[in-house]
Every structure is written in C-alpha cells, then in structure tokens.
Amino acid sequence: MSEYAILVYPSANRVYTDSTPALLRAELAVFGLSALETEVSEIGETELGGVGYLTFTTPAPLSERDLALLSNLSALYALFEVGDGVLKPVTISPLANFDSDLLTIQKYPGKTNELFTKLLVNVTLLSMADPVAMLDKPLHLLDPLCGRGTTLNQAMMYGFDATGLDVDGKDFDSYEMFIKTWLKQKRIKHSAESGQVRRNKVRLGRRLDIGFGITKERYKAGEVRRLSYLNCDTLTTDELLRPNSVDLIVTDAPYGVQHGSHRTQDASLARSPRDLLAAAVPVWTRVLRPGGALGISWNTNVAPREELAAILDKAGLEVREDGPYAGFAHRVDQAIVRDLIVAAKPA
DSSP states (O other): OOEEEEOOOOOOHHHHHHHHHHHHHHHHHHOOOOOSSSSEEEEEEEEEEEEEEEEESSSSSSHHHHHHHHHTTTEEEEEEETTEEEEEEEEOOOOOOOOTTTHSOOTTTOOOHHHHHHHHHHHHHHHHSSHHHHSSSOOOEEEETTTHHHHHHHHTTTTTTEEEEOSOOHHHHHHHOOOOHHHHHHTTTTTEEEEEEEEETTTEEEEEEEOOOOHHHHHTTTTTTEEEEEOGGGGGGGHHHTTTTTEEEEEOOOOOOSSSOTSSSSOOBBOOOOHHHHHHHHHHHEEEEEEEEEEEETTTTOOOOHHHHHHHHHTTOOOEEEEGGGOOEEEETTTEEEEEEEEEOOO
C-alpha cells in the first residue's frame, strides 16, 4: 500500500481557495475512475506541520503514466509520498508548455478562476473515449462561448489546437491585443492574421488566426499549433467548422448576466442560459467527433442540473452523472453556485 499527499495550489481568490480541496477530491476521483492504471482510494484531507494536504492511497506505487496524468491536476502544487511520518517529494511533469502568466496575467471582472478552467478541461478530457489522449497527441479544443479566452489559453498550455467563438466584439478585441502582445513579449515563434468571416457573401463576423510553436525548433520544423478566435454567433459553429472536427468542447456558460445569441427567436438578452444552450448544444454536437466529450460549467441558481442533462441527452450525448461527477458544485458568491456537467458523444 502506498500513501500520497498533495500540497494544494494557493489561489488568489479566497472563495475559490475555500472550495479547492473539495473540488480537487472530486477531480482526483474522476482521474481514478476514468484513466489511472492504479486504483485510488481513501481520498481525504489532513494537516501535516500545520499545512493542509489532500491525501490518497493506492495498492501499489503510481506508474510513470499515472504520474504523468496526475501531474496535471488543476490545483496540484506538489506531490509527496508519505512514509514513516516523512514526506518524500515525487517529481511531477505537467503539460505546461508556456509560462503560467499566459493564464494569470489577464485581470477583468467576471473572469473564471484559471484553476477551475483547468479542472473543467481535465474532467472533459477524462470523459472522452480515450481519456489518456492528452498525453499522446495534440487535440483540438473548442470553446463556443470563449469570452476573453481563458480556455483557449489553457489549450495552448497543453499544446492543443484551439478554436473559440464569441459574439462580443469587445472581448474579441481584448483577446487579440493580449495574445499578440504576450506572444511577442515571450518571443514565441508565431504568425497572426486577422480578417473577416464570410459565408455565401454574407459577413458573419471577424476572425483571428494564430499559428505558434511550442519551441522555436519545432516551429521551424513545421510543427505548428493553431488557435482561431471567431467573433461570430455561437449558433454558426457548424457553418464555420467541419463536422466531427473537434475532440472536446469546453465552455463556461453565462451565470445570469446579460448574454444571448443573435439567432434566437428573442434577440434580447436573456437571464437564464437554458434557451441559449437548448439551441446551441445540437449545433456544437455536430462538430464534435465521435468519442469526444463536451463539458459545461454554469450557475445552478438560474438553470437546474436536470434541465441541462435533458438538453445534452436530447442532442444524443451520454451524460456522466454518477460518483465523483456529482461532486463539483460550489459557491462562487451570493448569486452564483457553480457546477459542471460533462457528456460524451458515442464512438
């Protein structure tokens, strides 16, 4: 029997810091359920030397592949093996291709905590038909309500291709300015092109297309990752992307602030995301490849979980409901209780 302790990553957000241990417990349990070779049990919390840790046991030492997977736990700061009252550091190797300020430097009202964004990406990845694909190949992530691009940046950190859609022109402008500046300051080899999006001579919006290299050498060798931001209505997703062309869809749905789609029957901005998701999920599903997965976070105060599950089920997706998948609800503020739901497209 092996015992491990995780030192939890400190968050600048006090409310999220309070929720982090419980969220990490659920995330670790999903890793154990979906991807790890070694069974994980006795997940709990303890204090060692006055510092809080998340602990778990395995019947045998973690394999090299399991360590590679667990290195990407959203709130893992350091991993230790516990023995005879001593913490022995375990080397971790997260998929972090760039400096962490890619995720942290942007500050604006309503920004989703970057640790939660990573958690949502992870849980969606683990719900795919191949839950360890993140270690083996570059995937294509779509965020069809991408705002100022936190999920796109996490995809970059993982070395994925990424596509985002958002109808808000200010968010598009802010992200374009940020990512171009960041790439230049970090001296990352890249190309960047901006232009119009047109279909059948109709202007649908604007686009930003970026090609970047994980390293200069890989970029020169032609190994280029792609990032596209489409300043377009999310209900045009299946017009702009090929069917079955993305591996995972990850998005943070509106929490009850003004939002909407130009193509809904009522073009005014609605409070609940349920109508938007009811219209959009079938559109998004068409571009998701068989075996891929979709993950959504949302405010349970404005749409109950049962309604979102019904929307996903109606679109032909298989909702993950049992065990640790039900352990992610947490309070963000007085008006927002955030949860996540994931579903897979049958292979």
